[in-house]
Amino acid sequence: MTLVAVVLVPFLLALPAAWIGRRWARAGGLLLALVPACSAGVLLSLAPSALAGQGVRAAWPWVPELGVQLALRLDGLSLLFALIVTGIGALIVLYSGYYMAGKPDGGRFQAYTFLFMGSMLGVVLADDLIALFVFWELTSVTSYLLIGFHGHNERARHGALKALLITSAGGLALLLGLVLMATIGGTMRLSELLAQGDVLRQSGLYLPVLTLVLLGAFTKSAQFPFHIWLPAAMQAPTPASAYLHSATMVKAGVYLLARLQPALGGSRAWTVILTDIGLLTMVLGAYLAFKQTDVKALLAYSTVGTLGLIVGVLGLGTADAVHAAMVVVLAHALYKAALFLIVGTVDRQAGGRSLDVLGGLARRMPVSALTAVVAAMSMAGLPPLLGFIAKEEFLEAETHMDAGLALGILGPTLGILAATLGMATSVLLVRHVFFGPRRPALDHAREAPVGMLVAPGALAVASLVFAWPPLRPAVGTLLNGAASAGLGRPVDVSLVLWHGVNLPLVLSAVAVALGAALYLERWPFWRLQHRVPPGATLDRAYDLALHSVARLAAVVTRTVQTGTLRHYLLMILGTLLGLVTLALLAGAEPLRPVRIEIEPVAAYELAAAGVTIVAALAVVFMPSRLGAIAALGTVGLMMSFFFVLYSGPDLALTQLLVETLTIILLLLVFYFLPPYFEVRTPLPSRLRDVLVALGVGVMVTVLVVVVGPTKLSPTISSYYVDGSLRDAFGANMVNVILVDYRAMDTLGEITVLAIAALGVFGLIRLRMHSPCHRRHAGPGRPPDAEP
């Protein structure tokens, strides 16, 4: 129950948060930050039971008919991620209060942040596949809202759409994968599926399931080639970038991989795909980060690189590797969020975030500078910070890779390469923002208010103290719990800063030295980087794909929506003709000659049929419009006469009224058209129309003859006849069916009616306001017309 509250409270408080955030930006931020802080406290209090055994469970009925529950489970893995979401969330909310102060949209920002927080908690706590998917997509939606927060900015809209399209396409793949998993495993419960790893891995559908799930995880966690959305997402306000696009949401893919590792992991395909894609993304991200001049873009690419590292190391599937992944997740969340927040502070206080204009800010903003140095040291993997432990464990895992893999040597090499670039990037970032020559243009910059220093400061301090006693044992327990849940068997690796001189330490020292050297000799490297064609080709492919879809839509619309009523009718009737004929020919029951027993027909019935036929012919051949309408009305009235004959008074009444109304409407419209038809259509298309009309007529006749004798179920009529008065207290069976037995259908029908009326409203009103129509109307506009 507590768990359900933890997930639902952010959703419930989103609206109040909008109001509070707008009313009192700074104090409101402080107040609102208490909510995630309390959630973190609650989660911590559940930690002992979460880390023991099966974890804490809670369930809330959702769609009981489909067996879907809002089932939640808190185990070691969920605990780590939920603590990151709530802990960093509290700091972000606090920071945003100050960051957004004085801007009109501060409240909206806090509301989105709360919505995201709830969605993300749902993702990491869900124990039901459907719930997991729904929350997963909700994070995409809230991310869209936050990236496009400044919707007046075209690049923000573009970035938001890009992120949404890529992550939700992956989400659809994930949905398919999850449904397949549920089908194979026979359950929607994640915890039950995790116990069926062998069943899943031996299923013939294992590879499709794996591919689909990986598509979901890779798009979310910005793995190559889907990483292009993350740099574009940097249009989001910086607190959102810090929260969603470095600390939490992009880790959802990593979470999913770790979560499903006991079910899907351990196969050769899993290892090969994850390590290949992960290590490729790692090097690519690190390489691209080093060439950026926009600090946010630099951090974004560096995040891409780290995500690749986590995915790659998860793919190894050993206890050391999974533990290393968890340490990196925590360390990265801490230092990257801190750096993003510092960048936000610098951007706000100094008015820029390009390396070309920044510099020498340490004198003006000493606290921020110190925070940035600590966080960047963690990013570079320098002792005595958590980032160092993370890098050591990562290199350790890489060097202990299964020798059978082709990546045996490549893995550590790529690891050193990425660590080198990471070191150089960290130095670049700190050196060029806070040190170096004084920039006179930045002399106006002042240190940020305390509220904006607390959050990055706390994160930087956490990077330090989590690596030292007395907190280290607790953090170690948490990470071991997460790794155990991610691996599916107990993991016991202790967090140690000093392992003695071993291979990872040597590699690490090499990387640090190389990184420092690379920074010093950066100009030749940059020249080289800029000679290589820019990595924007994937972006171009994305743009091209989007453009092609739009073009295709335009072509389809032009082809289908000709604007000619005749073509629409042709399409509708042609489809009807084709489909029904197909169904009749390929139906379950073969067409066979039906003997029609003609009951004796009264003379007046024959006469009525004759009148109908003559009227129908008259509609077609009548030269004047008025005459044609009158003939059409006759057909309709004769139809209702037949309904009367065969005792359907309700149908007859309805038909009569609809007929009357439509005829009057037709008259209204035709009143303004020339009184006589002009035959302008060429003969071939008229012949085509004749053929389609005849075809539909013949088809309907055949249908009536074939279907007439078939009784679907003899009990249907009697069910309604007997039940309508007894159970529904109505003697008029037709009406009882409409408003009681099939009330849901009627509700749908009147909704459609209302939508149709809205459509008419839109068509006519929009046309009236369109400039081309106004030109036709000219000055002769009557004074009493509606504006």
Add this chain to the structure above:
Amino acid sequence: MKSLILHTTSRLMMPILLMFSVYLLLRGHDLPGGGFIGGLVAGAAFLLQGVAAGPRTVRQLIPFDVGLLLPAGLSISLLAGVPALLLGGHYLTGLWVALPVLGRIKVGTPILFDLGVYLVVTGVAVQIITLVAEEERWRW
């Protein structure tokens, strides 16, 4: 389309047609009629008025924005299913109460539902009539 006879007749017919439409609506559960048919009759009454006296008169006859008929009707129909939900049944289950007035009057949520249908159908008819008629007048 100015015609004195039509104009006068339609004014006389209007209340009769509207009352008849309500009568059709209310008797629908037991005899031919119901919300759909009643709504069409009411729509026809307004249509007649529109043809005789113009769409402005129709708008004036209805003391509120004709656009409100649609949402009102839809809401009533939607809400008609809620009481059953509150009593633990399925959505839209018909609930009936026999009122001891005049011997045998029964009242139930299906009638409320039918009232919603009536309003929607009337609303659609009035909406389309006024819009189309105004459009043509505009081009006049």
